[in-house]
Amino acid sequence: MVICPLDFDRSGKQQGFLRIPYSHNLGGWANVMIPITCIVGGPGPTALVLGGNHGDEYQGQIAAMKLARDLTPEQVAGRVVLIPSLNFPAARVSTRLSPLDGMNLNRAFPGEPEGMVTSQIAHFLTTVLFPLSDIVIDIHSGGRSMEFFPCAHMHVVPDLDQRRAMTAAMLAWNTDFAFLYTDIAGTGLLPVEAENQGKLVVTTELGGGEAIPAHVHRVAQQGLRNVLIHTGVLAGKSQTREQQGLPPTVLTAALAAENYLLAPESGIFEVAVELGEAVRRDQPVGYLHHLERPDRSPEVVRSPVDGYLICMRAPCLTCQGDCVAVIAQAVDPARLEQPGPLRL
Ligand SMILES: [Zn+2]
Numbered sequence: 001m002v003i004c005p006l007d008f009d010r011s012g013k014q015q016g017f018l019r020i021p022y023s024h025n026l027g028g029w030a031n032v033m034i035p036i037t038c039i040v041g042g043p044g045p046t047a048l049v050l051g052g053n054h055g056d057e058y059q060g061q062i063a064a065m066k067l068a069r070d071l072t073p074e075q076v077a078g079r080v081v082l083i084p085s086l087n088f089p090a091a092r093v094s095t096r097l098s099p100l101d102g103m104n105l106n107r108a109f110p111g112e113p114e115g116m117v118t119s120q121i122a123h124f125l126t127t128v129l130f131p132l133s134d135i136v137i138d139i140h141s142g143g144r145s146m147e148f149f150p151c152a153h154m155h156v157v158p159d160l161d162q163r164r165a166m167t168a169a170m171l172a173w174n175t176d177f178a179f180l181y182t183d184i185a186g187t188g189l190l191p192v193e194a195e196n197q198g199k200l201v202v203t204t205e206l207g208g209g210e211a212i213p214a215h216v217h218r219v220a221q222q223g224l225r226n227v228l229i230h231t232g233v234l235a236g237k238s239q240t241r242e243q244q245g246l247p248p249t250v251l252t253a254a255l256a257a258e259n260y261l262l263a264p265e266s267g268i269f270e271v272a273v274e275l276g277e278a279v280r281r282d283q284p285v286g287y288l289h290h291l292e293r294p295d296r297s298p299e300v301v302r303s304p305v306d307g308y309l310i311c312m313r314a315p316c317l318t319c320q321g322d323c324v325a326v327i328a329q330a331v332d333p334a335r336l337e338q339p340g341p342l343r344l
Contacts, residue, residue, distance in 0.1 A: 001113055002124040003031075006038045008081065008132055012073050013039045018083075018124065020117050022100065032100070032117055034088040036081065037068035044078025045134040047233040048125075049224065051083070053106050053138055053190055055090025055098075059206040059220040060139025066221060071234075078233045081129065086121065094210070096143050107186045109193040126193055135169070135231050136194040136201045139220065142208025146323070148311045149276040150206045150219045153179035156255070156342045157195050165200045167336050171249050172230035173204065173223035174241050177276065179310055179328055180253035180342065184260050202227055209314055250308070251336075252328035253344060258304045261325040263288055265299060269318040271325070275310070279303045285325050288318060303327045305344075 003019040017033040024030060049067065051060030064084035071080065085091035087105040090098045097104050103118035111122025130136060142148045152173035157163050170178050183189060194201045204223070207216040230238040241248060254260065263269070267288035273279055280303065287298035301324055303309075311326035318324060329344050336342065 001120050004036075004124070004128070006036060008038055008079070009040070011040045013037070013071070015068070020120050022117055032089060034083060034121070035085065036083050038079070038081045039071050039073055039076050040079045041073040041076030042078060044076075044232050046079040046081065046132055047135040047137060047228055047231060048129050048133040049080060049082045049228075050086045050136070050138045050190070052085035052087055052091040053140060054096045054104075054143050055085070055087050055092070056094045056096050056143040056210070057139075057141040057208075058210070059141045059212060059216060060204070061085050061091060062217060063139060063220040063224045067224065075235055076233065077235045080228065080233055081133070087118065089117065094144075096145070106190050107188040109188045109190055122190070125190065130194050130197050130199060133199060135233065136191070136199045137224065137227065138190050138194075138201070138203045139206065139224070140204055141206045142311065142314060144209065145314055146311055147208035147275065147314045148205035149177055149308075150204075150216050151175045151177040151179045151310065152202065152204045152223065153181050154201065154203060155182070155191065155195060156180050156336070158341075159198070160337075160339055162195070162198060162200070163336060166202065167333070169200055169202045169227050169231055172227045172238055173202070174226060174239065174244070174246070175204075175219060175223065175249060177308065177310060177328070178249045178251050179205065180251070180255060180331065182255045184257055200231065205311070251331045251333050252308055252310060253331045253342065254310065254326050254328040255342060255344060259307070259327050259329070260323055261285070261301055261304070261327065263301070263318045263320055263322045263324050266320045267291060267299060267318055268316050269313050269324050270298070270316070271312045273309050275312060277309055279307060279309055279327060281306050285309055285327070286312070288324075301325060305329055
């Protein structure tokens with residue numbers, strides 16, 4: 001059902017809109033219109049650059065918009081397709097989920113051709129955009145609910161060649177931390193569909209919130225460009241952290257449910273350590289204060305392992321079951337060279 005006006009084989013730069021019919025009370029024959037840019041410069045690989053999979057995550061939306069405006073075909077060795085605000089209806093109202101159908105685009109894959117709007121977006125990626133791409137870059141942050149230490153991250157995919165390529169591209173983002181993650185909150189994720197199609201998938205969690213510091217925007221924009229050069233999509237020479245006088249990226253992993261700390265009861269969350277700070281097993285990482293019973297001692301949230309605080313809850317007000325912290329454990333990068341699942 002998604003209408004696409006672009007010819008992805010045509011040389012040069014095209015800008016247009018994906019259109020999805022959406023009939024509502026004040027727009028009987030209306031379309032949802034999602035901006036898309038395609039730049040074809042040469043015979044090299046194709047990258048699909050996606051921001052706004054969740055509408056309340058702006059770092060990737062801004063980085064993709066700037067790249068879509070700035071890039072000329074002469075700078076592109078292959079082909080790059082950019083969709084800055086993938087869940088456009090959600091981006092317009094700054095929400096994680098679509099206001100049109102209540103769906104989470106990042107749980108909607110592979111999607112349905114005649115499903116809800118969100119499901120149709122997922123289906124178009126699954127059947128049209130992923131098959132023509134070699135590299136899929138899906139830029140996330142913590143949105144309004146979580147704050148991450150800015151990092152590139154990935155799943156530990158079983159295919160070793162794919163895993164090597166994804167690891168190298170993840171490290172080419174040049175973030176201080178990289179993060180191996182697992183899906184603790186549902187299925188139907190965009191990166192999983194792209195991985196299953198054999199793509200080189202690069203994802204990020206670049207901070208969070210709506211008060212985004214300038215240095216986080218720089219990480220988003222410089223990292224995206226560097227990954228596109230590293231993968232041969234853009235012309236130029238990629239930069240390493242070493243060349244910038246920086247220590248190697250710290251590789252971490254949160255692969256067990258216990259790494260993701262959930263609030264045992266509702267309250268006001270007070271974080272006790274800085275993002276990116278090392279923590280020891282049993283160390284308090286935060287406290288849940290009782291709004292209605294301030295005389296009671298707060299509930300102490302402790303780290304289950306030695307690791308780093310890689311993510312914290314952003315709003316202080318917390319409901320039972322909300323994720324309040326993620327503790328990622330240090331991993332020797334050589335472990336990724338060993339076949340089979342990674343166990344810490
Ligand atoms: Zn997200």
